[in-house]
Amino acid sequence: MNTSADLKKYHGLYNHGATDYLNSVLQVLFMTRDFREAVQRLTNNNPEFIDRHLKDLFDDLRKGTARTKQILETLHIQRVNEQCDAAEYLEKILRLTSPDAAKVFHGELSNTTTCSECRAEMNRDGMFWYLPLPLVDSCSGVYSVEDGLEEFFKTSDLNGENQMYCEQCDTKVNAKRKNVLKHHPDVLILLLKRFDFSYRYMSFVKINSDVDVPYTVEVSENQKYELYAVVEHFGDLRSGHYLSAIKDQDDEDKWFCFNDTTVTQINPPFLDVQYVKSRSAYLLFYRKKETGAQESMVPTNGGSPTSACENYNRKS
Incomplete structure (x- = not known):
């Protein structure tokens, strides 16, 4: 149940046309405490970084509904009515951050x-x-994030036409290749590659597969991560809509849906299940779990909401 304190705690962002893709990732950055605090510790206005503009935006978000005009200008976004990719602009922001x-x-x-x-x-x-986790290899129609991570880190064989050239052997040879995580980030972001090029239509299309999204994931060296935010995408490639579902880091029993200027408290998607099935999940944000942290006991059966933001009203 929403209280007046809950409703006043968080605020939305104005949509300047079709800038929901930017709003969704900015809200996740604001709700990521370590990132927000690092930005707010800013001691100089180094023009090389975007931190000073993020700091101003985060200060505004503490007071009420905020505008992203300065961020738009810094990112050189001029066509505000043009739908863009949330993952692309998340990366642009992080590359410009100190x-x-x-x-x-x-x-x-x-x-x-x-x-x-x-x-x-x-x-x-x-x-x-x-x-990046591709969805195109999902045979059952339901893609598993855990299987996708296992596939990403598994050893693959290079043989036949895919043989590699070995300088020591001075010839093409069979080989094995694998990805190894050398540094675990504090926040692990997974990109579900819902946009793929179709040779049938000779254009990019959206993959609307159901995805089993787990509450916790484990990557190399048994490092565990816990989900705290999801950026979701609805609609097709050019006329879709982004929003975000984010867990309150101060009160982890509460989740909020950030839909431009509207912020609503929602039912925790993992209240009674270990994973949920989603057709809209696009970017998944997992926070590193400290060694020895107590795990919550939840059943292993999955839920099947189409969206973490149950109160989402699709825009016309």
Whole structure:
């Protein structure tokens, strides 16, 4: 049940045309305490970073419904009535954020290839903001995030036409390749790749598959993460709508739906289940669980809401 205190605690963002894609990720950044506090510790107005504009926006959000005009200008968004990709602009924001704040989301991945003949290893390291999980290989019609992560980190064989050239062997050889997580970010972001190029239609299309979204995930070295935010997408590629469902970090029994200027408290999607089935989940935000943290006991059966934001009213 919503109380007056709950309704006044969080505020929405004005939609300047079709800027819901930006609003949805900005609300997640605001609700990510470590990131918000790092931005608000800003001691200078270094024009190289977007922190000062995020700080102003977060200050405004504490007081009431806020506008994103300065963020739009900083990101050079001029066509405000044009629908864009929330994941793309989340990455743009993080790339413009100071290292002290951005490190919350920064992970490091190593792509390791091992020659099957001489066992020589080639490592290609790189930083990442999110891990992309393709939905196109879902055979059952229901995609499992846990299976997707297992697929992402499993060892693959390079043979036949996919053989690699080994400098030590001086020839093409069979090899094995795998991704290794070298640095676990404080917040692990998973991108469900719902937008894929269709050769049938010769354009990008949206994949509306059901996805089993787990409350907790475990990645390499048994590091556990707990879901606290979901950016959802409704509609098709060019005329859709974004919103976000986010857990209150001060009171983890409460979740809120942020739909532009409207903020409503919703039923916790994982109240009685370990995972939910969703056709709208797009970006998943998982917070690292501290070693030894007590796990909540929930049944393993999954729920089947179409959206975490049950009170979402589709815009006409």
